[in-house]
Amino acid sequence: MDDKLDIGNAIAMMSFAAVVSSGSFSAAAKTLGYSKAAVSRQISRLESTIGLKLLDRTTRTVTLTPAGREMYARCARIVDEVSEANQVISGMLSRPRGDLKVNAPVVASLFNVTQIVPLFLRKYPDVRLIMNLSDTKADLLKGKFDIAFWVGDAYDSDLDAVKLRDYGMCLVASARYLDKHGRPSSAADLKEHLCILETHLSRLGEWRLSPDEIVSVNRGALASNSVRMTREATLAGMGIAYLPRFLIEDDIVTGELEVLLPDIVSERMPLHLIFPKGNYQLAKVRAFVDFFLAEIENGPISQRKSGIPLASAV
Secondary structure (H helix, E strand, O other): OOOOOOHHHHHHHHHHHHHHHHOOHHHHHHHHOOOHHHHHHHHHHHHHHHOOOOEEEOOOOEEEOHHHHHHHHHHHHHHHHHHHHHHHHHHHHHOOOEEEEEEEOOOHHHHOHHHHHHHHHHHOOOEEEEEEEOOOOOOOOOOOOOEEEEEOOOOOOOEEEEEEEEEEEEEEEEHHHHHHHOOOOOHHHHHHOOEEEEOOOOOOOEEEEEOOEEEEOOEEEEEEOOHHHHHHHHHOOOOEEEEEHHHHHHHHHOOOEEEEOOOOOOOEEEEEEEEEOOHHHOHHHHHHHHHHHHHHHOOOHHHOOOOOOEEOOO
16 A cells, blocks of 8 residues: 555545444445445545455445454544544634744833733633744744734735734934934935934835835934834934834933924834734634734723724735
């Protein structure tokens, strides 16, 4: 018998096991949802493949041959494994459980992520959360993560994105830098300044200040994919930065950073949960998305429309 996997043989083995366990071709056909003739063909196929007779059939009874008894012991295990797999998949779809691998920004606490996680785990005790903090793009399509928080638009067309909320952007610099280099009076003046570039939020060398205005900026001594590093460099007087305002609100209030060109900047940066297309059907992913959506927007799930709003991926 050929050692290669044959799906047809696997189906035939399940048909054979059904005949033996139910005691007749008619009962097996009803259980499997096939016709009696189709089940009979499957058994004949299996006997032909292995070259042995498995069943002695009369008009009233079906009995196992010695080879059939050996085959049934193995086929029954296949049926049990398939049944168990179906139960596991059904559980994955119906009840939040198992490991959930999540990627979040290093500054996740500023998005209230770290405060909400314990509430989620308290509600769903069968979920084991594995949280990774990184400002890089999470590998979602190869299974390294199930879901990720992402500031900005989704970065792959094979990902679904659910917007949690959006945040106003602002241009800022320290008094130390501005006293030395002056204050820009227009967007065009940014070309004459040292700009600290955060590559997670913006394309290298340009900033979108509003839906209608994108400006080219002069690259300073630092470009980073980390908003934390960008903030620290701005506080140190290394140049002008373009960041979500809520991340630096305290620095603005204390006067360590000054907001620049507020009448020009109107862009808002979205915070998304992103995951591979179709994964929302998994109970653990659906529970996580729905819970965070409700918590961050401060609205009870019971008052929401069914389904989720999926944002377009780039």
